[in-house]
Amino acid sequence: MATAVQKITLASSRDIPFNKLALSQSNVRRVKAGISVEELAESIARRGLIQSLHVRPIIGDDGTETGMFEVPAGGRRFRALELLVRQKRLAKTAPVPCVVSEAGADILIDEVSLAENIERAPLHPLDQFRAFLALREKGMTEEAIAAAFFVDVKVVRQRLRLASVSPALHETYAEDGMTLEQLMAFTVTEDHARQEQVWEAIRDNWAQEPWQIRRMLTETTVPASDKRAAFVGIEAYEAAGGYILRDLFQQDEGGWLQDPVLLDRLVGEKLKAEAEAIAAEGWKWIEVAVSFPYGHDHGLRELVGTPVDLTEEEQAACEALREEYDQLEAEYAGDDDLPDEVDQRLGEIEEALAAFEDRPVIYDPAEIARAGVFICIDGDGSAMIERGFVRPEDEAPADPEGEDGDGAGGAVPDGAEPGSHQRAVITIGGEPSDPEEEDDETDAIKPLPERLVIELTAHRTLALCDALASNPRIAMTALLHKLVLDCFGPPVSGCALQARVHDVHLPVQSPELGDSPSAQAIDERHEAWKRDIPLGQDDDRLWDWLDQLDQASRHALLAHCVSFGVNALYERPNPYSGNGVSQQGLDRRMHEADRLAQATGLDLVEAGWKPTVGNYLGRVTKTRIIEAVREGAGDHAAELIGHLKKGDMAKEAERLLADSGWLPEPLRGPVDAEAKDDAFGQDDDGVALPAFLAGDDDDDDETASADDEATQTVAAE
Incomplete structure (x- = not known):
């Protein structure tokens, strides 16, 4: 015969007036932990009492119930309600939801208090991140969420940033596959694909430190501390549409600029503006770069100029600063440590004196006409301008007549009128700032960018x-x-099999x-x-x-x-x-x-690559465009587009080369290069031109002339 299972009877619940409750001395909580009673009181005032109190009737000396109830489990909630009563925000007789256990229960009251506290399962951090995100998606602002949960707005932003990490990484974190510190490191980028790619790369490696993750995620970005960012200015970068991602969990020195292409464009524009302003001084050439390699001025003669004389007021100010500096040094000569204000003042004087010494320099106009300037970005983000360098080929030729340099010794460049300023040739990063102008000056084919x-x-x-x-x-x-x-x-260190595809x-x-x-x-x-x-x-x-x-x-x-x-x-x-x-x-x-x-047997033509304005023709000089058309479509086609402006030339070249199978040097293999060179070197008669570009040798001169005129008009369009 089966034994009947005894059913469990749960304690009843009811509302009890607050003034009938008293905190039990058997409550096990003695040390303050979690949010404060004040914050809990505000939470109750906002949301009500989410969890009932557990109470037990108080028995009098005669063994009967007194009508009062002690609270062994829920002491902090009782204290918060008590605070609301003292603040007159809750009535003394307000009903409080309570679970009432029997007075004579076999379970010790201390056990009830202990179980209520230790059996409480804390919320997983990931659930908290997602909950904050859900609140924001439902219309709550970051400030409102912070106020509702009594935390700083920065904490809310951190948790929302953690909630924005790739869901795949969330699952890994939920399964204890990564630490919270590692998850924090992934917040330095919003690219989920890149986050997952980095995790796949390091998940089986020993190098899983958060700093390593941050380094890998930011390797294609530019730190805000970079001199290029300081040169352009964060405000100008953001005004141009640039985005900066900040690390909310560590010092990031201003974050990372996510659009390096935009930053480089802004740097180039600002450097070019600096160069154009200096070009008005009459220099022959100006080279512009973010930075120059060591020894970039080797082999060049540096001009010796004359510093601009100080005015009487500037001279007096300079002498006064030197006297003040000498007095302060003499006064504190015996002190090991200078007072902060004195040390600060000495630094200010040194900066002021350095400004007087670094004053403009006057050069001989005849020397300026053959010399040039280097412009780059200094380590602090300011423009570094180095004037007065003469290349060997620009030196004035020796005068066999023994005349001075004021004669025809080359003081004035060829084609320039005496007393006029020549236009400086500005190059930025080795490329001419005005490609059209550079193409007109030389037909030489320069290396690709x-x-x-x-x-x-x-x-x-x-x-x-x-x-x-x-x-x-x-x-x-x-x-x-x-x-x-x-x-x-040679032997290499590694594990069982060092064969890995990166x-x-x-x-x-x-x-x-x-x-x-x-x-x-x-x-x-x-x-x-x-x-x-x-x-x-x-x-x-x-x-x-x-x-x-x-x-x-x-x-x-x-x-x-x-x-x-x-x-x-x-x-x-x-x-x-x-x-x-x-x-x-x-x-x-x-x-x-x-x-x-x-x-x-790779053939980039069969793989689908074609020269376009965007991927090649609009990125190179006119000389290279003409050379490409000459190789792919023949000399006749190249001659027909030679008169066009660069933009129109690139568009027409794209049409001419569309089905030619032409490839630029970096896309040609060693065998390809020889084969294509042979093919491109064939006679023009073997190149098929478009109908409007092809001439008919059998036509008379008048028809040929008309065709040429029509051809030129269409190509110009």
């Missing part, structure tokens, strides 16, 4: 990834090549890279594998799944994974520190990229 080379090699890197993933045999060779080097080369980050890329055929092919392939692979489950199941794959599928998956490690990206060599790549390392990288491209 470094940023453009990086963008072009980013296209090549992505196309090479796609090509390698489509060729398992070459991917296997590349992987074996890496493993053989690791196995038979996903290459492309910090500089053109806007259309994400929509390129290579990028779309990689994404589609990755999503297809992602749907099949049993991710997020135990490793044994993944191993079994891989083990059961057929040989063709295993090769295809291997090729796809290996392709993510391809790095054919150009970057500036850095031989002076451990960061970046050395020149030797860069040469090796580009050589191996050429080998992979040749082995996979």
Whole structure:
């Protein structure tokens, strides 16, 4: 016969007037913790009593109930209600929700108090972050949330920032996969994809410190302490639409500027304005850069100018400052430590005297006409202007007649009238500030801008990834090549197997890279594998799944994974520190990229790359545009666009080169380059021109002349 289970009877609840309650001396809470009684009272006044009190009848000496109740569990709530009564905000007889236990219960009252406090489960921090976010989404301001929960507004902002981290990282944190300090570090960027990418890169490494996470997340941003930011000014950057992300959990020295391209543009504009103002002084050339390398003025003759004389008032002020300085030094000569106000005054005098010494310098106008100026940004963010440097080729020729420099010795440049100011040639970062003007001055083809080379090699890197993933045999060779080097080369430290694919980050890329055929092919392939692979489950199941794959599928998956490690990206060599790549390392990288491209048969034309105004033609000089058209469409086509302005020339060149298969140097492989050079070097008769650009040799001179006129008109449009 089954034994009946005895049912539990819960204590009843009822409302009891507050003046019938008394705090029990058996309450276990003695040490203050959590929010204060005052804050709890305000919470009750705002939201009411969320949790009932637990009470027990008080028994008199005669063994009967007195009508009073003691409170063993809920003492802080009782004290908060008591405070509200004293403040006349709550009536003494106000009913209080209470759970009433029996007076003669077997459970000790101390046990009830202890259980009520230790069995309370604290709220997980992530739930608190999400709750704050939900309140803000429902219309509460940060200030209102702070007032409602008696915390500082900064605390609310911190928790809201934590709530904005990637949901995937939230889940990792909820499962104790990362610490709160690590989660805080991820708040320095709002890019969820980058947050997840960094976590995937470090999750299995020993380097998981918060500072390491912050460093990786901000490597493509510019700290507000950077001299470029100080030069432009944070206000000007924000006024131009720039965004600054702050670290709410640590000192960040002003945060990080999230748009380095915008910052560089503003820096260039301000430096150019400085250069144009100085150009009015009559200098022959002005070189502008964010910073110049050490020894940039070596081999140049520096002019010796005459400082501007001080006025009588300035001379008197200078002497007075020197006397004051000498008096203060003599007065405190025997003191080990100077008083703060005296030390501050001495510093002010030194700055004032330095300003008098650093006064403008007057140069000989004849020397100015052949000399130049360097303009860069000083370490404190101010403009550093170095005037008066003469290049060897600009030196005045020796006068065989022995005449002085006032004659025809080259004091006045060719083509300039005596007494007139020449227009300085301004170069910014090695590029002319006015490309149109520079193109008119010289037909020489200068090196491509470094940023453009990086963008072009980013296209090549992505196309090479796609090509390698489509060729398992070459991917296997590349992987074996890496493993053989690791196995038979110099010893390296590591774990069981030092074969790891590092996903290459492309910090500089053109806007259309994400929509390129290579990028779309990689994404589609990755999503297809992602749907099949049993991710997020135990490793044994993944191993079994891989083990059961057929040989063709295993090769295809291997090729796809290996392709993510391809790095054919150009970057500036850095031989002076451990960061970046050395020149030797860069040469090796580009050589191996050429080998992979040749082995996979990569053709950037077939991969979908075409020269456009945005990705190349609008970024280079007119000379390079004409050279590109000459190589891709022939000499005749190049001659027809030679008279156009740069903007129109770039648009017309894009049309002419659309189906030509022409590639710039960074996108040509070693074999490609030879083949294309041979093809581009063929006779013009072998180049097909558009109808309106093509001439008819059989027509008479009048028709040819009319065609030429029509052709020029259309090209100019």
